[in-house]
Amino acid sequence: MMARPEPKSITFTIDGLEVEAPENAMLVDAAKLGDIEIPVFCYEPKLGNPVGACRMCLVEIEGIPKLQTGCSTPVKDGMVVHTQSERVRTAQQAVVEFLLINHPLDCPVCDKGGECPLQDITFGWGAGSSRFIEPKRHFVKPLELSPLIAIDRERCILCYRCVRFSQEIAEDYQLVLLERGAHSYVSTFDAHPYVAPFSGNIIELCPVGALTSRPYRFRARPWDIEGAGSVCTFCPSQCNVTLTVRDERVLRVLARDHAEVDDGWLCDKGRFAYQSIHVDERITEPLVRDGGELRAVPWERALQEAASALARARGKVAALAGGQSTNEEAFLLARLMREGLGSERIDTLAGVAPAKQHQLARPDLQAKVSDLEFADTVLVLGSEPVDDMPIVDLRIRKGVRRRRVKLALATSRPSSLDRNARLALRYSPGCEGAFLRALALALAGEDCQTPAQAAGAEGEQVRQLAELLRSGGSDVVILYGERMLAQGSAVEGLLRLASMLELSGRDGAGMLAVPAAGANGRGLLEAGFAPGYGPGLQPRPTASDQIDLTAAQLGAHAMAGGLSSGELSAVYLLHADPLESALPRAQWSHALAQASTVIAHASFLTEGVRDHATVVFPAQSYAEKEGTLVHPDGRLQRLRPAIGKQGQTRAEWSVICELAKRCGLDLGVLTGPMASKQLFEAVPFYAALTLEEIGGRGVRWQERDAAAGFPEPPPLEAEEPPAALPSPNGALRLGSFRSIWAATEVRVSPALQFLHPTQRVEMAPADAERLGLAHGETVRVSANDSSVTATVTLRDSTPAGSVFLEEGLGAHSANALAGAMVEVRKA
Amino acid sequence: MAWTPGEDVVEVVRAPAPGAAGGLYRSFGETLRGLKTTFARIIEGPVTIQYPEEKVPVYPRFRGRHKLHRFEDTGLEKCVGCSLCAAACPADCIRVVAAENTPDNRVSAGERYAAVYEINLSRCIFCGYCEVACPFDAITMGHEYELSDYSRTDLIFTKEMLLAEPLERTPLRKEGE
DSSP, X not given: OOOOOOXXXXXXXXXXXXXXXXXXOBHHHHHHHTTOOOOOSSOOGGGSSOOOOSOTTEEEETTOSSOEETTTOBOOTTOEEESSSHHHHHHHHHHHHHHHSSOOOOXXXXXXXXXXXXXXXXXXXXXXXXXXXXXXXXXXXXXXXXXXXXXXXXXXXXXXXXXXXXXXXXXXXXXXXXXXXXXXXXXXXXXOOOOOTTTXXXXXXXXXXXXXXXXXXXXXXXXXXXXXXXXXXXXXXXOEEEEEEEXXXXXXXXXXXXXXXXXXXXXXXXXXXXXXXXXXXXOOSOEEEETTEEEEOOHHHHHHHHHHHHHHTTXXXXXXXXXXXXXXXHHHHHHIIIIISOOOOEEESSOSOHHHHHHHOOGGGBOOTTHHHHOSEEEEESOOHHHHSHHHHHXXXXXXXXXXXXXXXXXXXXXXXXGGOSEEEXXXXXXHHHXXXXXXXXXXXXXOHHHHHHTTOOHHHHHHHHHHHHHSOSOXXXXXXXXXXXXXXXXXXXXXXXXXXXXXXXXXXXXXXXXTTOTTHHHXXXXXXXXXXXXXXXXXXXXXXXXXXXXXXXXXXXXXXXXXXXXXXXXXXXXXOGGGSSXXXXXXXXXXXXXXXXXXXESSOOHHHHHHOSEEEEOXXXXXXXXXXXXXXXXXXXXXXXXXXXXXXXXXXXXXXXXXXXXTOOOOXXXXXXXXXXXXXXXXXXXXXXXXXXXXXXXEGGGSGGGGGSOOOOOOOOOOOOOOOOOOTTOEEEEEEOOTTOSHHHHHOTTTGGGOOOOEEEEOHHHHHHHTOOTTOEEEEEETTEEEEEEEEEOTTSOTTEEEEESSSGGGSGGGSOSSEEEEEEO | OOOOOOTTOOOOOOOOOOOHHHHHIIIIIHHHHHHHHHHHHHTTOXXXXXXXXXXXXXXXXXXXSEEEOBOTTTOOBSOOOOOHHXXXXXXXXXXXXXXXXXXXBOOBXXXXXXXXXXXXXXXXXXXXXXXXXXXXXXXXXXXXXXXOOSSSGGGEEOHXXXXXXXXXXXXXXXXXX
């Protein structure tokens, strides 16, 4: 096992003070332990090895004749350091004076003014005057580095932070320093816009005002604003954020470092999609369908309509929850459905049976996010981290770059991590089950040629992957996309893989799921928002009159059928729009049209809500909410209200409680924390948890004593056999993915709009040639009488015989196609 | 029972009774001295100022209602909306919301300008710190002191009001006056 480094403690002297510090820590960090600050510009531990570019951290070390950079000098036992001597002071003042030679000193118009390290350090360590009277260097300013970032080259002090981020953290290799000496400037190589999923981080990294956020530009100054810590709910990464608030508006999102969650980075969706909180499209008052159109009505009327419709549909009502729902909302809605309305039909958008999720949610198999960085081998299975859980992508890159983690990819679609992987293996879309069978055979040392071919993979590669997993070291972390559990024998395959690699109970190894149900997918399951499962994954008692139905008959798929056939009459959508998700579109479109009542909590009029909802309650954004979420690794995190309620929105928990009361059920919840308390009492493995314990950093329930209350999953039921690879017969196999930008909040945010994708069909050049298609051509992709329009995108690494379409794009989504085999024709 | 003072009571020692001249002086002497001052002022004329028809002139450094300034040559606002005045303000009565200049809408000389600039004069303590903090001399304390109004909201002065010339000028005290 590759142990995480446990540094030795040493003692050194700094400014006459004996300080204890971990050996080989950089002097700048070690000095902090003795409450001594050494000024820095370029040093940032998150960026990896120090470069010593800015020379601000010069210190005097006894025994070394010249001044040394504190950021790149590791501290040693018995070292004697001076940071206040005359020599050091002269050097610091000289560096500040030097940096300010070309700095325009336009602090009053600069967005960084007031929170600028250059201001602070000039004030603290500068000489206070300059001898430089010559004219300053000038650049054209401000320029757009990208539609999201403005660059002011005059202010740049050439600390290299942004370039290092682009080269070594995000590894998009776009930013470079051009020219030499005083004429150096940061740019992309051929001056194209710096557009990348993580580009916004350089704004926060910049120690001067050279890189500023365009959406935040001139909106507020540091003394006008307040910071409010919360958690981003746009994807399962659940990054910790600080929301910058002015006049009850969120103006900016900053990272709130948490080594176990986000490592201090944010993706651009998390950083800029806050704009969707304050756009005009947002629903801020209750709507009721009246004469075929949604009209704004007072709360009382909306509640009355919804409550009477629910009461009418008692026993014939179903509920769907989306990933942005908190645990409390899901828990209360499940109670309303089960206790108040006598319906067991509740599900998420995951499309995966909860019994399967239960098998893999065992605490002994659970890996943490940070394990990805310290493991021996990481296997990414059926997921594209940058789209599904962006921050994990950076974590994997960090592990590969700094700790030489051996990365293996087994996906159907080419991944952006391919270049970092020791082994990138492809199988056919939908063949995860067959692939896992082949891998198990290979791990057992048997011949896997035929089973691998059945999965559309190459036998030799499967053998190499088995070899890598077996001999690469014992700490293996498997990151898998939960959606693949819907494939036949995938759970069995994963469990077998875990037992063959002895992952159970091993610290630093295990499995991490990318929830299929969205940001809080795991929380919804644990709060009991799952067919056949109560809070804490406890199977529902058999007393219910619907219990003769199996979980599959209660789930989302059966829900659509029930609504279409009239067996169900009402559906409750909690932050969920089945037409925007991966569920079969035609089926749900028909189901919603047939439903007599569709009650939705929504922030935007997405297609399903706009066309079918009868009552719409305005949903709160994550900046207004209180509640808890569960990270895919089991960390409970707290949402805290940062701004007041927008428009007439009301908290979801209060609306659900009000509806329950009108349906004759008192949920006993008067405040948000009361809902949390009920939840913690209902889930055995959250026992005795309090909101205070969760606090600002969250707590993993697997690490608490109460984790023993996790119900052991029943023996795995025989799964359906893996789907046979359909014979192509000239058609192409369809795989789907959901890009990070294919989201409603991206579409409505003015700054991010330009990134919202249009449908594109990714295909191999060989297939395109065979079909006579060229890159950029508009085509119709069709399967069984359904078709979507898309633009051809040729990707060399796409395996021949497969095409990939995007989800989450409304009528042109991949889920609009009914069938696994598609034909592509010129439109 | 009648109250009997104890031994603590000290008898008041009175001055000897004045004579005739002394009595006269005590009756009229001080009064005449006061009247001397009064009569001496009669020739100076009245000093009452007929406010509001007439205004008290102020000293050049009098700190009255604020003024925002424009560049005389270009007509652009001097204020760049940096909000330093709001940071310096001890009464927290200044609110600045900045915006970016565009080529077709250039308001100030810098990259940014104040889209909203409000001073709540019912809160202002006229300390002049905003004037000191301003890096562009865009805000100065003017000489107007007639600020009463019928509602508090009318005392929130907007950028346009602060940029406009005051309706009536307050007279300035002349040198030696």
